[in-house]
Every structure is written in structure tokens, then in C-alpha cells.
Amino acid sequence: MTSYAKAICSHLALLTDLYQLTMAQGYWRQGWADRRAVFHLFFRRAPFGGRFAVACGMEAVVEFLKRWRFTEEDLNYLATLKASDGRTLFCQEFLDYLAGLRFEGEVLAVEEGTLIFAHEPFLRVQAGLLVAQLLETQLLNLVGFATLVATKAARVTxxxxxxxxxxxxxxxxxxxxxxxxxxxxxxxxxxxxxxxxxxxxxxxxxxxxxxxxxxxxxxxxxxxxxxxxxxxxxxxxxxxxxxxxxxxxxxxxxxxxxxxxxxxxxxxxxxxxxxxxxxxxxxxxxxxxxxxxxxxxxxxxxxxxxxxxxxxxxxxxxxxxxxxxxxxxTAFDEPALSVVYKLAAIQDGNGNWHDRMKISAESAKQTLPGILRVRRYHVAGQPQMDVIYDERDSRELQFPAQGRKKSSTEGTTELLQPLWIGSEPVYTERSLKEIREYVQDQLAAFPAEYLSLRGAKAFPVKMARGVARRRRQLRLHHEELSP
Missing domain, CATH: 3.20.20.70 (Aldolase class I)
Structure with missing residues (x-):
């Protein structure tokens, strides 16, 4: 293994943006480190002028979570960093806290190779706020490029x-x-x-x-x-x-x-x-x-x-x-996927959930609040639409019981499936050949109008009533707080 590869594998926790660590210390100082939070990973716009993407990189996410930890060498380096006034950026107590961190939480993701669409979560993290925040940069890196290139390959083939x-x-x-x-x-x-x-x-x-x-x-x-x-x-x-x-x-x-x-x-x-x-x-x-x-x-x-x-x-x-x-x-004509990782819900000190959403003048940058899942509806085996819903509203929406694959009576698929629960992966590894065949099956099942290289029709992705209601309430709340 080269020194470059060793550096990456030995210091995965440091392969992040500095502001993730400064925010983490801030949460720790506020006593918010262990408050449960939900982050959604999604892309804002499909690449290459198309309408779909092929999700890729989930296996790498599992391997990353297995190895994610701060080594003594990492912490010694962080101790040398200085703020603009020359003081130590990270206090020793916080660094001691980082030394014992391992990932513990819940990660849901679509199966690798799933066709996905703009704004629908294809990976969801539920964990302590501090840890969930610290994962942002690496998760975006792990799935962004892989998804981009897998999508380009699907279009070329x-x-x-x-x-x-x-x-x-x-x-x-x-x-x-x-x-x-x-x-x-x-x-x-x-x-x-x-x-x-x-x-x-x-x-x-x-x-x-x-x-x-x-x-x-x-x-x-x-x-x-x-x-x-x-x-x-x-x-x-x-x-x-x-x-x-x-x-x-x-x-x-x-x-x-x-x-x-x-x-x-x-x-x-x-x-x-x-x-x-x-x-x-x-x-x-x-x-x-x-x-x-x-x-x-x-x-x-x-x-x-x-x-x-x-x-x-x-x-x-x-x-x-x-x-x-x-x-x-190289994904030559569009070398980066517009993938983002956004906070969507957080618990207060009493364990009550509070929804969060980004409200922007740019409609494409607005996010969806809640603890979201995605359900795909089929008719005669052909995908018809996706519905983004909050799992807390499942009874209201009268969805059938969740299944690993499909509900034969309702013709639905739960796209987000457990990847990691607690401190252990629950990911079932598949061969690349199986994943590749899964992609081909989907490309054959989706109507061609959604897969065209140019002028493709947008596949219907709908918000469930509960998500729309939460979004509306948060907008009204924001307007009331605005001067």
C-alpha cells in the first residue's frame, strides 16, 4: 500500500472539512452532542441534462463507517490547530471526547444501483447530532462521484x-x-x-x-x-x-x-x-x-x-x-453531482422531534423537513411514481406494511432500506454482477420517456400530505419570525 493510500485509510476521520469539527465542538459545548438528529442525502438536479441517476457507493459507506474513528495521531494534530487569535482551536476535553467516538446510529439507503431522482433522499442518517454532522463531508464524497459515473455509464450504454x-x-x-x-x-x-x-x-x-x-x-x-x-x-x-x-x-x-x-x-x-x-x-x-x-x-x-x-x-x-x-x-461534461446532506429533524432535551428545513429564495435549494422515506409505486411491474413521506405519517397515508422488496398486492417498493443499525452494518453484500443486472432490469422497466438523453420527461416524484403540511407550517413559522 502506498503512503498516500495508507494516509487515507489511517485518517478517515480527518478527511473532512474543518467546519464539521468546529460545529461538532460547538454542539458539544451546548450539551447537544447526543441529541438525535436526522440528515438526508440527495441531489438537487440530475446530471448530464437527464432526469435520473444511478445510486452508487453504498458499499463504500459501510466500509467507511466500520473504520471511522479518531486516532491518537489525529487528535495530536487537531491539538496543534490555532484560532485566528492564536489560541488553541480545540480544547483538550473535546479531543478526549472524540477519542472514544464510534459510529452508532441508523443509516438507511437505497440499494446500490437503484434509479433515483432529484430531491428524493437516497441515504438517511439518524444518530447523535455531533456524529451525524461529522459524517457529512465523507458521505457526500463517497456517493457523489460514484453515483455520477454510474449514471454516465448508464447513459452511454x-x-x-x-x-x-x-x-x-x-x-x-x-x-x-x-x-x-x-x-x-x-x-x-x-x-x-x-x-x-x-x-x-x-x-x-x-x-x-x-x-x-x-x-x-x-x-x-x-x-x-x-x-x-x-x-x-x-x-x-x-x-x-x-x-x-x-x-x-x-x-x-x-x-x-x-x-x-x-x-x-x-x-x-x-x-x-x-x-x-x-x-x-x-x-x-x-x-x-x-x-x-x-x-x-x-x-x-x-x-x-x-x-x-x-x-x-x-x-x-x-x-x-x-x-x-x-x-x-471523469464525467467530463459535468464533473460534480449536485449532492447535498441536510438536517431535517432534531430532538429537543425532552426527546421531542422538531422538523427543520432550509428556506431559500432559490426554490431548488429549499429542503424537505421530517424523517423521510421514499416509496415507489408500480403497475404491472412498471414504475409509475415515487412518493416522499414522513415515516411518522404512515398510518395517515394508509401505506401497506413495509417489505424488503415489493408488496405484491399493492405494487410498491420501499426504496430506503437499513444499511447500518446501532453499531453494526446490516448491509447484505451483493456481487457487482448482481448490482449491474439490477440496474439493467430497472432500465428495462422504466418507460423510455424518462431515460432519454435529451428532452427526457420528469419522473413523477410527489410529496405526501404530511410532508407538504410540515413544509407549509415551517414556512409560516419562518415568516412570523422574520422582521
């Missing part, structure tokens, strides 16, 4: 259907950790494999690769380079044909394919990485078919995303598989 997509973005990722998160998230989102070998080892993701231009340049002769590669990998040979002249490269690939065929093997495919991919793929397909190589695939790569793939397919490109790198792994 939707555009490419029925062709497979391989994630090629390791070299352009914002660091090693981001590359691993992205490889895992893109597989969940629908990619069939990754070029990232470590991700393959860690999560059993299929690893795929061809060759770089440097292989051909090293030989100086394309025909010789292709033949040498075919000799090394006769059963998994894919040749990059655009190092010099693409059409000539296809001719050389055909020569190699014929020799492989004579020896009982086959050329798996050729890769186009530049130029007019429509015209070149059409010409390459014609040449391959005329040579009796109908089974040789044409793989395209080179600054691809869902929009370019859609345009290429609409223009008649003869491409069978897609290698998508930078614009997928």
Missing part, C-alpha cells in the same frame, strides 16, 4: 445498445482512487468490462484491452507488428488499424486474419481510434465481409460519449463495440 461498452479511462482519471471508483461504477452502470487490471482483481470485473499505437511504431512496419501480435495472442487478437493509413491498416489486418484462420484461430476484431468513424467503419465492414471475415468485430474508441455514439449510430456507423475512456471515467 443506453446510447450504444445493443453494442457492448468497455471502460478505457484509467490513464485520464483524477488519480488512482478515482480510477478505481470509476471502474467499479461504470461496470455497475452497464459497461461489460474495464481496462483497469486492479479493478478487475478487486471486484472480478472482466478486463479488456487491445494494443497501443506504440506497439506498431516500435516495429516500424504495420504488417509485421500485426503478425507479431497475432502470434502472441492468436485467440484474443484485436488490431489497432489507424496508426498510419486506416484503409491500409484494415488490409494488413485482413492478411493477418487469413493466416490466423489457416491455423484454426480467428481475428477477434479491429479498432478504429480516429478519423471519420462512420465512413471508415463502413468501408472496413465492406472489406472484412468481402474477405469472408463477417465475424470480425469493429471496435471504436477516441473521445466518445453518449451523444457522439448516438450520432454515429444514427449516421450508419458499422461499429460493434465501443471503448469509452476520458468522457466516461
Amino acid at each position: 443506453l446510447a450504444a445498445r445493443p453494442d457492448p461498452v468497455i471502460e478505457f479511462g484509467l490513464r485520464r482519471a483524477q488519480g488512482f482512487e478515482a480510477a478505481l471508483i470509476a471502474a467499479r461504477a461504470t461496470y455497475i452502470g452497464g459497461c461489460v468490462g474495464t481496462s483497469n487490471v486492479l479493478a478487475g482483481k478487486l471486484w472480478n470485473i472482466p478486463v479488456r484491452g487491445t494494443q497501443a499505437h506504440s506497439w506498431i511504431l516500435a516495429f516500424g512496419d504495420e504488417r509485421r507488428a500485426f503478425q507479431a501480435y497475432a502470434e502472441s495472442y492468436p485467440s484474443s487478437c484485436v488490431l489497432l488499424v489507424d496508426t498510419f493509413d486506416t484503409i491500409q491498416g484494415v488490409k494488413h489486418a485482413i492478411e493477418v486474419a487469413q493466416k490466423l484462420k489457416e491455423n484454426g484461430h480467428r481475428l477477434v476484431g479491429i479498432r478504429l481510434d480516429s478519423g471519420d468513424l462512420v465512413a471508415l467503419s463502413q468501408k472496413a465492414r465492406q472489406m472484412l465481409d468481402e474477405a469472408g471475415l463477417n465475424d470480425v468485430l469493429i471496435l471504436a474508441s477516441g473521445d466518445l460519449d453518449e451523444y457522439r455514439i448516438s450520432r454515429l449510430k444514427a449516421a450508419g456507423a458499422q461499429i460493434n463495440a465501443w471503448g469509452v475512456g476520458t468522457r466516461l471515467t
Whole structure:
């Protein structure tokens, strides 16, 4: 493990914003540290101009909570921090308090891979106010990027259907950790494999690769380079044909394919990485078919995303598989999800709950109060709408009993399920393949009008009566207090 990785794993509690710690000390001084509080994590706007996101990162949340604690080294560092007047920022009594902290509370979350929509909570923390506050930065970090990239992968693979997509973005990722998160998230989102070998080892993701231009340049002769590669990998040979002249490269690939065929093997495919991919793929397909190589695939790569793939397919490109790198792994066109973590309810000294909401001139920044859950309604297996409700109002709303999956009689799904209870995780780990299949099942179940790349219709997300009532009451209360 590198010193960088060791630093992250050894000091997870310090991987936070300073104001989380200063607020925590403030709560402690007020005697509010152990007051129960509820925070909701959600996003304000779906990314990439779409209407949905694919929730990702819940497994990482569990692993983080297992390891979350302040080490002696952490506390020694905090003791050195100074306020603007030169005094010690954190008192020793508070640091002693932090030394004994472990996470204890309740975390609910949607199952990893669930399709989610703007403003609906997809992770909920109920714990002591101080601890719940301290988790904000890390939770946003853990789920924000992973959800963003999983969503991008879902959009790219939707555009490419029925062709497979391989994630090629390791070299352009914002660091090693981001590359691993992205490889895992893109597989969940629908990619069939990754070029990232470590991700393959860690999560059993299929690893795929061809060759770089440097292989051909090293030989100086394309025909010789292709033949040498075919000799090394006769059963998994894919040749990059655009190092010099693409059409000539296809001719050389055909020569190699014929020799492989004579020896009982086959050329798996050729890769186009530049130029007019429509015209070149059409010409390459014609040449391959005329040579009796109908089974040789044409793989395209080179600054691809869902929009370019859609345009290429609409223009008649003869491409069978897609290698998508930078614009997928980095979420190139929208590198951050508008994910937030907001206080929604808090207990007073007598244990009574009080709702909280942010009231803003920007309607998108207003939040929902209460202890919220989300219920998805289905008709004949097809999602129809989501309802955000306060669990304290379940009788009023006459919802059926909560179930782990679906209520067959009512056609509903409780989206928020226990991830952590008390001091122990209750998360049932699933393989990435199972999560990926879950995503594909949802993409097949949702009406296409909600999944379009452009101009998608907003999926109905409704507030239950009790939530609307609480929101209205808090607004009126705020107006009464305002001068």
C-alpha cells in the first residue's frame, strides 16, 4: 500500500472539512452532542441534462463507517490547530471526547444501483447530532462521484445498445482512487468490462484491452507488428488499424486474419481510434465481409460519449463495440453531482422531534423537513411514481406494511432500506454482477420517456400530505419570525 493510500485509510476521520469539527465542538459545548438528529442525502438536479441517476457507493459507506474513528495521531494534530487569535482551536476535553467516538446510529439507503431522482433522499442518517454532522463531508464524497459515473455509464450504454461498452479511462482519471471508483461504477452502470487490471482483481470485473499505437511504431512496419501480435495472442487478437493509413491498416489486418484462420484461430476484431468513424467503419465492414471475415468485430474508441455514439449510430456507423475512456471515467461534461446532506429533524432535551428545513429564495435549494422515506409505486411491474413521506405519517397515508422488496398486492417498493443499525452494518453484500443486472432490469422497466438523453420527461416524484403540511407550517413559522 502506498503512503498516500495508507494516509487515507489511517485518517478517515480527518478527511473532512474543518467546519464539521468546529460545529461538532460547538454542539458539544451546548450539551447537544447526543441529541438525535436526522440528515438526508440527495441531489438537487440530475446530471448530464437527464432526469435520473444511478445510486452508487453504498458499499463504500459501510466500509467507511466500520473504520471511522479518531486516532491518537489525529487528535495530536487537531491539538496543534490555532484560532485566528492564536489560541488553541480545540480544547483538550473535546479531543478526549472524540477519542472514544464510534459510529452508532441508523443509516438507511437505497440499494446500490437503484434509479433515483432529484430531491428524493437516497441515504438517511439518524444518530447523535455531533456524529451525524461529522459524517457529512465523507458521505457526500463517497456517493457523489460514484453515483455520477454510474449514471454516465448508464447513459452511454443506453446510447450504444445493443453494442457492448468497455471502460478505457484509467490513464485520464483524477488519480488512482478515482480510477478505481470509476471502474467499479461504470461496470455497475452497464459497461461489460474495464481496462483497469486492479479493478478487475478487486471486484472480478472482466478486463479488456487491445494494443497501443506504440506497439506498431516500435516495429516500424504495420504488417509485421500485426503478425507479431497475432502470434502472441492468436485467440484474443484485436488490431489497432489507424496508426498510419486506416484503409491500409484494415488490409494488413485482413492478411493477418487469413493466416490466423489457416491455423484454426480467428481475428477477434479491429479498432478504429480516429478519423471519420462512420465512413471508415463502413468501408472496413465492406472489406472484412468481402474477405469472408463477417465475424470480425469493429471496435471504436477516441473521445466518445453518449451523444457522439448516438450520432454515429444514427449516421450508419458499422461499429460493434465501443471503448469509452476520458468522457466516461471523469464525467467530463459535468464533473460534480449536485449532492447535498441536510438536517431535517432534531430532538429537543425532552426527546421531542422538531422538523427543520432550509428556506431559500432559490426554490431548488429549499429542503424537505421530517424523517423521510421514499416509496415507489408500480403497475404491472412498471414504475409509475415515487412518493416522499414522513415515516411518522404512515398510518395517515394508509401505506401497506413495509417489505424488503415489493408488496405484491399493492405494487410498491420501499426504496430506503437499513444499511447500518446501532453499531453494526446490516448491509447484505451483493456481487457487482448482481448490482449491474439490477440496474439493467430497472432500465428495462422504466418507460423510455424518462431515460432519454435529451428532452427526457420528469419522473413523477410527489410529496405526501404530511410532508407538504410540515413544509407549509415551517414556512409560516419562518415568516412570523422574520422582521
